[in-house]
Amino acid sequence: MNARAMLTAMAFVVTVAGCGAGDDRTSGGAADGRGVGAVTVFAAASLTESFTRIGKDFEAANPGSTVTLNVAGSSALANQINQGAPADVFASAAPANMATVTGAGNADGTPSIFARNQLVIAVPRGNPEGVKGLADLGKPDVKVALCAQQVPCGAAARTALDSAGITLTPATLEQDVKGALAKVKLGEVDAALVYRTDARAASADVTAVEFPESARAVNDYPIVALKDAPNPSGARAFVAYVRSAAAQAVLVEAGFQAP
Template identity: 80%
Template sequence: MRAAVAVLVAVAGLAAAGCGGGDDPASGGTGGGRVTVFAAASLTESFTRIGKDFEAANPGSTVTLNFAGSSALANQVNQGAPADVFASAAPKNMTTVTEAGNADGTPVTFARNQLVIAVPVGNPKAVTGLADLTRPGVKVAICADQVPCGAAARTALDASGVKLTPVTLEQDVKGALAKVKLGEVDAALVYRTDARAASADVTGVEFPESARAVNDYPIVALKDAPNPAGAQAFVAYVRSAPAQAVLAEAGFQAP
């Protein structure tokens, strides 16, 4: 059993919808209660909507979401943070949880994601591919190697043969994207979904090497979940047609 230690996590509470409940796992029937979901930062927009949809489908349920880098979330789970579900942006960070014995069942892949180069709207540096990121005066942000977006960036760069020295290494994809939005860098390697969600501020430039670094997103209910029924129901709902449609609209690829 995971040690009961206090872990400070940032959570965003979503309002419960109605009262009562169902018992059909495919529709997410939980019988009510709070479902706490630890999810990769790149899932912020999609899981916020999916959480609300889950609540609507399960009156009396409340979804609480904690978004961060997958490596940080895996560490929180293994240190005893009270959570029902873990959704990672890469299998490696999920393996950290399963090998510690903290998963209830086998993780399943529910989506895939791919990198783009995020640049300011208008692409003032005329970036068309990875090689352009090495030009003098082009400042680039990528994620740190231990988080999925960083590992994917390193794989893509290695595949291209481009030797890139970023000016900053961020702890999650939202941090890298923020550097572009704030004008602190000229480009960042981020997920296609994050660039799409921030399309008012950035443009996503596709590059062929990203096909060599597609990330699988696994999800699992946790062994010591405070709400085991809710955990299983949320995992089932994420795999359902309505949730998959939300993910596809955001730019995720089907598993």
């Protein structure tokens, strides 16, 4: 993959803070997290808010470190990693996309589940279409956004819809959960199946409608350090931090379920 293609593939990159620069931006550092330097984390789009905060907390706990997030759909991130994109850590919204990376031999160790997430129906504030459950999404006058099926939120939506025996033709298929949620916020659709955490983060603009079938489509979130990480010790330190009590509290506050 050449440099131009690599830049095109990187979906949405966030430099969390940058508590230090200089030589600390190179790889290296102790496994205990001291002086870990720069850590690049590829994370599912649904982790954007939580990992931004966790990244800042990690930097505060490790002076001189920096965390850079590349957030996108898990399937896209897995493909980027397998094509050689430089990354230290991969946090996926589903085991299937993690398996794409581990199956290619690109993981350093065994992934661990650090959180779980569940779907809700996101509707505009005030719920103008009166959506009360999945059955309402099948009505011909209700426009619905879904994630594409290769994306974890799309696979979970399909599982929930199938379990309820509901067939619908989505108005749009998005490449990550943020895209589906944006369609509701912009008023382009009447509803979207998104994660509870994303609806909570956008509560100023959308209302979350819970539905019982979501219990059959709970997504496990695995995380792993990567085999060709530019900063192996930093990768291991970040993975350990995500599993710590402090980071777990951030995830639970955001609406994730404990593993």
